[in-house]
Amino acid sequence: MADKNYDVIIIGAGVVGSMVARFLSRYKLDVLLIEKDSDIGMGASSANTAIIHAGYDPKPGTLKAEMNVVGNQMFDQLAGELNFTFERRGDYVVAIGPEEFAKLESLRQQGLENGVPGMVILNGADVRRREPNINPEVSGALWATTGGICDPFGVVIAAAENAVVNGVTLMTDTAFQDFIMDGKHIVGIKTNRGDFSSRWVVNSAGLYSDVVMHKAGLRPEFKITPRKGEYYVFDKAEITINNVLFPVPSATSKGILVTTTVHGNTIIGPNALEIDDKEDRSITREGLDEIWQGAINLVPSLSLRYSIAEFAGLRPGGNAPCENPDVKYNKDFIIEIPKQVEGLVNLGGIESPGLSSSPAIAVRVVELLKGAGEKLEEKSEWNPIRRARPRFRDMLPTEQKLLIENDPSYGRIICRCENVTEGEIVAEIHAPIPARTYDAIKRRTWLGTGRCQGGFDTPRVVEILARELGVSPLEISKKGKGSEFLVRPTKDEEAE
Numbered sequence: 342m343a344d345k346n347y348d349v350i351i352i353g354a355g356v357v358g359s360m361v362a363r364f365l366s367r368y369k370l371d372v373l374l375i376e377k378d379s380d381i382g383m384g385a386s387s388a389n390t391a392i393i394h395a396g397y398d399p400k401p402g403t404l405k406a407e408m409n410v411v412g413n414q415m416f417d418q419l420a421g422e423l424n425f426t427f428e429r430r431g432d433y434v435v436a437i438g439p440e441e442f443a444k445l446e447s448l449r450q451q452g453l454e455n456g457v458p459g460m461v462i463l464n465g466a467d468v469r470r471r472e473p474n475i476n477p478e479v480s481g482a483l484w485a486t487t488g489g490i491c492d493p494f495g496v497v498i499a500a501a502e503n504a505v506v507n508g509v510t511l512m513t514d515t516a517f518q519d520f521i522m523d524g525k526h527i528v529g530i531k532t533n534r535g536d537f538s539s540r541w542v543v544n545s546a547g548l549y550s551d552v553v554m555h556k557a558g559l560r561p562e563f564k565i566t567p568r569k570g571e572y573y574v575f576d577k578a579e580i581t582i583n584n585v586l587f588p589v590p591s592a593t594s595k596g597i598l599v600t601t602t603v604h605g606n607t608i609i610g611p612n613a614l615e616i617d618d619k620e621d622r623s624i625t626r627e628g629l630d631e632i633w634q635g636a637i638n639l640v641p642s643l644s645l646r647y648s649i650a651e652f653a654g655l656r657p658g659g660n661a662p663c664e665n666p667d668v669k670y671n672k673d674f675i676i677e678i679p680k681q682v683e684g685l686v687n688l689g690g691i692e693s694p695g696l697s698s699s700p701a702i703a704v705r706v707v708e709l710l711k712g713a714g715e716k717l718e719e720k721s722e723w724n725p726i727r728r729a730r731p732r733f734r735d736m737l738p739t740e741q742k743l744l745i746e747n748d749p750s751y752g753r754i755i756c757r758c759e760n761v762t763e764g765e766i767v768a769e770i771h772a773p774i775p776a777r778t779y780d781a782i783k784r785r786t787w788l789g790t791g792r793c794q795g796g797f798d799t800p801r802v803v804e805i806l807a808r809e810l811g812v813s814p815l816e817i818s819k820k821g822k823g824s825e826f827l828v829r830p831t832k833d834e835e836a837e
């Protein structure tokens with residue numbers, strides 16, 4: 342076992358694990374956050390709609406409903422403290438035709454039961470005025486003023502970075518293998534990088550949360566069934582959808598939506614395909630056709646000509662029934678300290694609205710630990726603020742000039758579509774959580790997400806990463822081992 346004894350080990354640095362780490366970093370605890378991938382936020386948190394849901398969708402009485410509404414309300418303060426982009430624009434559930442209009446009121450009632458403030462039912466003319474591109478057959482919409490959009494990678498990175506700056510240890514490329522038990526007590530974990538002892542372990546393994554809890558002998562019937570969602574991204578210059586437009590939801594999904602990102606791109610998706618493979622992020626013709634049909638039902642004037650990228654993400658859907666006996670069977674989040682084993686905070690089935698719920702889940706983890714007798718003394722030096730690094734494209738010309746005078750590398754544009762400079766890339770490589778791969782730089786700076794999709798910047802980024810990390814360009818990868826860009830030196834280099 343490694344020398345150091347941790348108080349808490351968190352398995353999985355997605356949005357939930359990173360948020361738990363951030364909220365625990367406030368207390369005098371030795372916390373280790375482990376992540377099996379080469380960077381944080383590469384699992385379920387890596388591909389989603391970026392929406393902070395208002396909370397009218399989950400069934401009343403479920404943890405999903407409670408965490409969604411509480412989490413949503415925490416985002417203004419969190420965005421201010423952690424400096425990630427969050428815009429509370431509101432969202433619309435759009436009814437097409439009279440039958441769908443009738444369903445809006447029950448959705449509003451459900452929202453009221455969940456405690457969602459600020460919901461209004463609009464008529465078709467109102468919706469057409471607010472979103473001129475909407476299907477003219479629109480009969481009305483539920484407008485939820487508390488809905489928002491964020492930079493979802495920014496949320497994960499900012500939360501984890503604030504945790505690290507406040508003393509949490511982060512280990513990437515570190516995969517959980519098993520628990521170390523003393524009777525029914527968990528006393529540590531085994532990983533591919535050795536054993537670590539700890540008084541508490543938090544299971545925030547997302548798509549693998551079932552595997553982790555089964556290793557502790559818990560909930561053998563619980564199964565994560567990934568629900569794949571595919572998306573199209575549109576060039577921001579060509580299309581202007583200003584709002585988050587949901588269809589009327591089905592019993593199993595919020596449906597295929599048309600939305601905008603904080604960077605100004607329109608995105609459409611996701612479908613919801615239950616699959617077995619926890620790593621299958623493939624795009625299919627059928628899937629893309631399905632999301633296209635869903636999207637043009639809301640915005641008929643969309644044109645595939647302006648699509649610049651497609652991607653797929655997996656939601657870690659579980660089969661846990663709601664613990665509230667008043668709620669009929671509903672697949673709910675698991676947030677518990679189970680009785681069968683000691684030393685485990687068990688989180689499972691955190692699918693949508695997981696991003697919106699993540700800060701509330703973190704607070705609930707803190708409450709559970711307190712309830713289990715942990716003293717949780719606050720650190721006097723805890724700093725809730727995570728300072729943002731300069732983003733050249735968002736600055737005024739006078740600010741850009743000053744930045745360049747101070748550091749000329751901010752005057753060298755590496756990604757022309759998104760106006761990302763060398764200085765920004767270098768800053769991310771030397772940040773508290775260093776970006777070591779192309780995708781890590783992309784998630785942090787938004788480089789490579791424009792019309793050329795990295796066609797021009799990739800070779801430059803490989804050079805910069807190699808130079809700053811002091812390694813050969815052959816070692817630089819897209820997203821970790823096995824995804825290196827270069828296979829061998831060129832003839833000229835070999836001759837040198």
Ligand SMILES: O=P(O)(O)OC[C@H](O)CO
Nearest residue numbers: 390392594595596613693
């Ligand atoms: O299909 P759902 O209900 O999992 O919803 C997915 C959402 O659009 C994610 O924001």
